Amino acid sequence: xxxxxxSFLKVAGITALGIGTKPxxxxxxxxxxxxxxPKSEVSQNEESLTAKRWGMVIDTRKFHSAEDLDxxxxxxxKIHNVPELTEPRHKIMWLWGDxxxxxxxxxxxxxxxxxxxxxxxxxxxxxxxxPACVRACPTKATFKRDDGIVLMDFHRCIGCRFCMAxxxxxxxxxxxxxxxxxxxxxxxxxxxxxxxxVEKCNFCAERLAVxxxxxCVEASNGAITVGDLDDxxxxxxxxxxxxxxxxxxxxxxxxxxxxxxx
Amino acid sequence: MLELAxxxxxxxxxxVIALLAVIGVAFAVYLKQLDFGLGITGMSRxxxxxxxxxxxxxxxxxxxxxxxxxxxxxxxxxxxxxRITILGEFLAIAxxxxxxxxxxxxxxxxxxxxxxxxxxxxxxxxxxxxxxxxGYLLLNIxxxxxxxxxxxxxIHYAKWVKPLIITSIIWAPAIHTVTAFLxxxxxxxxxxxxxxxxxxxxxxxxxxxxxxxxxxxxxxRKVTKFDPGKEQIQSxxxxxxxxxxINVFFLLCEVFVVFYSxxxxxxxxxxxxxxGLHGHGALVPWMWTSMTLMATSIVLLVxxxxxxxxxxxxxxxxxxxxxxxxxKGMGMISGGFVPNPLHxxxxxxxxxxxxxxxxxxxxxxxxxxxxLFKVAVGVKEEVGGLKDSCxxx
Numbered sequence: 001x002x003x004x005x006x007s008f009l010k011v012a013g014i015t016a017l018g019i020g021t022k023p024x025x026x027x028x029x030x031x032x033x034x035x036x037x038p039k040s041e042v043s044q045n046e047e048s049l050t051a052k053r054w055g056m057v058i059d060t061r062k063f064h065s066a067e068d069l070d071x072x073x074x075x076x077x078k079i080h081n082v083p084e085l086t087e088p089r090h091k092i093m094w095l096w097g098d099x100x101x102x103x104x105x106x107x108x109x110x111x112x113x114x115x116x117x118x119x120x121x122x123x124x125x126x127x128x129x130x131p132a133c134v135r136a137c138p139t140k141a142t143f144k145r146d147d148g149i150v151l152m153d154f155h156r157c158i159g160c161r162f163c164m165a166x167x168x169x170x171x172x173x174x175x176x177x178x179x180x181x182x183x184x185x186x187x188x189x190x191x192x193x194x195x196x197x198v199e200k201c202n203f204c205a206e207r208l209a210v211x212x213x214x215x216c217v218e219a220s221n222g223a224i225t226v227g228d229l230d231d232x233x234x235x236x237x238x239x240x241x242x243x244x245x246x247x248x249x250x251x252x253x254x255x256x257x258x259x260x261x262x
Numbered sequence: 263m264l265e266l267a268x269x270x271x272x273x274x275x276x277x278v279i280a281l282l283a284v285i286g287v288a289f290a291v292y293l294k295q296l297d298f299g300l301g302i303t304g305m306s307r308x309x310x311x312x313x314x315x316x317x318x319x320x321x322x323x324x325x326x327x328x329x330x331x332x333x334x335x336x337x338x339x340x341x342x343x344x345r346i347t348i349l350g351e352f353l354a355i356a357x358x359x360x361x362x363x364x365x366x367x368x369x370x371x372x373x374x375x376x377x378x379x380x381x382x383x384x385x386x387x388x389x390x391x392x393x394x395x396x397g398y399l400l401l402n403i404x405x406x407x408x409x410x411x412x413x414x415x416x417i418h419y420a421k422w423v424k425p426l427i428i429t430s431i432i433w434a435p436a437i438h439t440v441t442a443f444l445x446x447x448x449x450x451x452x453x454x455x456x457x458x459x460x461x462x463x464x465x466x467x468x469x470x471x472x473x474x475x476x477x478x479x480x481x482x483r484k485v486t487k488f489d490p491g492k493e494q495i496q497s498x499x500x501x502x503x504x505x506x507x508i509n510v511f512f513l514l515c516e517v518f519v520v521f522y523s524x525x526x527x528x529x530x531x532x533x534x535x536x537x538g539l540h541g542h543g544a545l546v547p548w549m550w551t552s553m554t555l556m557a558t559s560i561v562l563l564v565x566x567x568x569x570x571x572x573x574x575x576x577x578x579x580x581x582x583x584x585x586x587x588x589x590k591g592m593g594m595i596s597g598g599f600v601p602n603p604l605h606x607x608x609x610x611x612x613x614x615x616x617x618x619x620x621x622x623x624x625x626x627x628x629x630x631x632x633x634l635f636k637v638a639v640g641v642k643e644e645v646g647g648l649k650d651s652c653x654x655x
Contacts, residue, residue, distance in 0.1 A: 159370015
């Protein structure tokens with residue numbers, strides 16, 4: 001009896017060790033070689049909007065005050081079940097407005113013209129080419145898709161907030177408490193989050209997948225345009241070609257995909 | 263050997279029960295945090311790491327500091343430290359356990375912690391931190407236990423332990439280097455973005471760790487029959503002296519680079535900590551206290567007469583420990599988050615529940631330390647380490 005119990009424990013122990021180490025070994029085995037990584041086939045919705053590299057151009061000339069941004073922010077937060085927390089420390093923000101000197105910290109100067117000085121600029125996740133958050137995440141709960149969109153897996157996130165420390169744009173929020181009681185009107189089409197996980201703008205990946213433009217684009221009256229940065233014929237490329245645009249903290253080399261016409 | 267921890271006088275059990283009481287209260291508060299979320303802490307969207315991560319950072323240093331008795335003993339064959347290497351190793355065990363507990367306390371979803379192993383991400387420094395911390399814990403448990411058991415049986419420790427000891431000596435700086443890499447590789451956090459962060463961490467670790475060890479040696483001498491030794495304490499004091507001077511030197515190097523270059527994204531954090539920024543300066547008195555304590559400790563350590571006087575030395579170690587604790591346990595982490603990447607100032611102060619949970623983790627560490635030291639001292643008393651001749655060690 002004692003003997004079989006011991007051998008059972010042995011087998012159980014080895015099995016547990018195997019389960020624990022297999023994924024680790026897999027990673028080391030696959031990270032070095034350029035061999036084919038197993039990719040699952042996912043069939044795509046035919047109506048879905050696709051791009052090689054998604055990007056956004058915000059024409060700030062079309063905004064005049066904070067009121068102009070409100071409907072856009074509301075549209076985003078409403079469809080994504082972003083809670084409205086009263087405690088400022090616990091705020092969740094996917095899209096918000098801030099002053100030039102805070103948004104473009106490396107470009108501010110005292111003598112900048114009045115329009116720019118007082119104009120609120122839209123701020124959101126930059127869906128960087130080389131996202132620092134993705135690099136920092138210890139569980140791949142945040143990851144970059146092939147089309148450039150940086151996403152979150154709310155079910156995998158352990159809430160270590162390494163991504164928040166890594167993001168140089170302050171684009172991430174953490175659920176310091178259960179957000180659900182603070183959602184005014186729940187959108188059943190999009191998941192709510194639980195306490196203890198990080199969240200941020202997802203470039204409306206769920207809308208692009210069914211052929212809809214991001215909510216902010218729809219609500220912006222043409223001030224926000226998204227499209228394929230890799231396609232020279234795209235609308236965003238046309239805007240970039242014909243306007244002077246700036247990005248936030250380009251000197252950090254993260255390669256933000258959100259451009260601002262000022 | 264663990265049975266040695268079960269025999270103790272009233273004072274011993276009183277201490278153990280007191281620690282258990284603190285742990286009990288803290289655990290109840292932790293259950294509350296688990297239920298409500300990290301919102302019961304003072305952390306915010308802007309200062310997203312607080313007291314827990316700062317304590318973790320400081321204690322990694324204390325753990326690494328233990329190597330300062332192991333290294334001279336095994337690499338330089340400095341025999342005197344043979345009497346106290348076990349204390350360094352056991353201190354490291356208690357410190358690393360506290361580190362791991364602080365990480366768990368800081369997770370938003372602690373029940374998912376295993377995801378770090380299920381979805382290993384070698385690109386993330388946190389993955390490596392998990393490996394080095396657990397590895398260091400395991401090394402010290404195996405080494406400490408085996409060497410102590412051999413000492414008890416009056417035999418030489420097994421041959422296979424030696425390579426592990428050498429590994430642990432290299433491993434100790436590694437745990438604090440990796441911990442520094444958690445911070446110093448992050449773009450857009452000017453306060454931490456300095457190549458000297460890891461060396462700075464190590465210098466403060468090699469000051470704070472051995473300073474704590476000196477205090478523990480003095481306590482052991484007072485409450486047990488085992489005397490860790492005058493020479494041992496003095497050698498540790500010299501190590502502490504060099505380390506704290508190097509620590510302050512590194513800090514001054516930072517101050518020069520930051521304020522001479524005048525790059526705002528680097529300078530603003532230092533301004534916030536030492537002078538206040540846009541009217542916010544909650545940490546200013548703390549930081550100057552820290553600087554004063556560290557400077558005073560240097561003076562008292564450098565003067566030979568003061569260093570050799572064990573009463574003054576004990577005082578020096580206390581203020582040095584507090585000084586380095588404020589520097590790392592309060593300023594280092596929140597200082598990096600204020601101002602935030604958009605140059606807004608959101609201040610951070612730990613809340614009462616946060617402090618209680620922190621105290622609970624410290625009490626857990628102290629409990630482990632008490633038990634381990636009780637075992638170690640019990641063995642020392644058994645084999646007659648009361649006299650100064652200790653040949654097997």
